[in-house]
Amino acid sequence: MLFEETIAKIGELDKEAQARARRRQDALIKPMGSLGMLEDVAIKIAGITGETMPWLEKKAVITMAGDHGIAREGVSAASQEVTPQMVRGFLNGGAAINVLTRHAGARVVCVDMGMAKVVDDPRLVVRRIGPGTNNIAEGPAMTREQARAAVEAGIEIATEEIRGGTQLLATGDMGIGNTTPSTAILAAFTGFPVPLLTGKGTGLNPEGVQRKAQLIEKALAVNTPDPRDGLDVLAKVGGFEIGGLAGVILGAAASRVPVVIDGFISGAAAMIARSLAPRAVDYMIASHLSEEPGHRIMLTWLGVEPMLHMRMRLGEGTGAALAFTIIDAALKIVREMATFEEAGVSDEGLH
Template sequence: MKLLNQTLKKIGLLDQETMAKTKNRVDNLFKPLGSLGRLEDLAVQLAGITKNSFPTVDKKVIIVMSADHGVYVEGVAPDPQIITALQTPNFVKGITGVCAFAKQARADVVVVDMGIASDIDEPKVINRKIRYGTSNMAKGPAMSREEAIKSLEIGIEIANDQIDQGKNLLATGEMGIGNTTPSTAIFSVIGHLDPETIVGIGAGLPIEKLKHKASVIKKAIAINQPNPKDAIDILSKVGGFEIGGMAGVFIGAASRRIPIVVDGFIATAAALLAITIAPKVKDFLIPSHHTAERGGKIAMQLLGLTPLFDIGLRLGEGTGAALAFNFVEAATYMVKEMATREEAGLVI
């Protein structure tokens, strides 16, 4: 808890003076006012985050958190749980979806075992296993409060390590069979929503099983009674180790004034936990895409952010965040490379 508290105290506000200067420059670039849309907003936000009108975001990393979930035994996912363990090493081999897009964006992918249900024989996967999967949240708390705090602090440590290595743009990704179930539970609790209104198919659950999935989530919430105002309580009772790890990465990035991109459904749940713990984190988040996961738009509305694009993604892993890196970097090039009317000698 010491690291978490210390980190929370370091989270500041966006630098309004730098934002105003950047907004003035953007408005005076040689182009029609507002013609570059969200890129202009991104440039101003980046200036406020970094306290620099000309920030660089050329050292990018996607931190992929992997873990398993005890609620899997309730039949909420179509695939065998062992896929978490089989797929996780593929991230460091560079052969997954997020790896393909990360290569195109010139970004690193860092992989962390937060709680996979079996041991991973891959030295490049960072082993921060809390235990071999969470407990079944339909029977009781997914984890202890101490484990929830530990997952947050691991995320903070991983973020700090990457920033210390020079990374200046972060994102999170995840791997965990069944993790749309705890994510839906998190949205349901914080948003006071009926799980049936947002529950989705995840990695391909048959439509006819959605009612069962929703009923499992309802049962977990009823049994555990998570406090909607206490994100650590929610995480401990109906969350996941990888979700807590991602929430910690968001908090860690904000404390170091580093922009961080939010991916899809699972990452949005983690981001919502992070801003419930520390509302100022929200200013440092850059939303990537509208996930095609049912309930995705409601989830992003709860976060209070508008995604940059919507192309029907629902893979997870950080794929949408990797694609969004290109937009974020484009915003910095716009400010640096475009001339103002005065610089172009076109003042009338």
């Protein structure tokens, strides 16, 4: 019963640790609140970890790959052949996510959650639920049992990473066509009009975007996902990698480890996680605002604020890896900056 046990373990943030962290911030040689989100992030991490001055040295991006039956409908400018090709690029260290994780002093853990083609490489974590999902314009993406299995695989991977000493996790994705199920998930939970939420993904032209929106509307009409049931939404219009990433978020929250959410696909996974366990949001740190038009609505629904506005829309975990460097800076401020008392500086007028 890993699914239920994990959700049951997700508790409230440590409010005493947050109060101590706030007092520490207010004692540093600066006007109160003047470092904005750097202060907020450090206080949130204190609440997650229970430590006033935490240091999260060991970091990893869990990049999960999966294919989608809806891709056969032409919802992406790229072909499905690109999914395994990019996974090989991740494993060989040449993709954007590899560059940015190296820059942040982090690792990439690449997982096959259900690509159409098998990649035979010992460096790849294999947790295949199936060879890609079914076409959501014709019926459910997967069975409810497969949805549950995908979430539990993500929980297990997060738990293994944390047992190995990882202190900060992030979500990343790879899967041609996966902005389509992500948009369907967003529409299912929010009820917003699909055309308002639908973007160009890897580079569709306006006609392609319109057709993509029509297919998403068809998928929602055919499947009628229940927004009160996260597993139902995942099973009917989701993806194997989206379910796996939702599991990573739940596993991190259950272990009181912060998890950085990447862009639009990771955001869809976060919506599934929040639906399954509302407290999981407390353990999420939103990395950036994607260029996908529905992402701002997604983050508002989640109740999280993105740290970065960089016009990024690549996925892979790139925004989250970049956010690692901001989180490092926020925690260094708490640990290394002097207090008014230590520096012999008057705090008159600053509090």
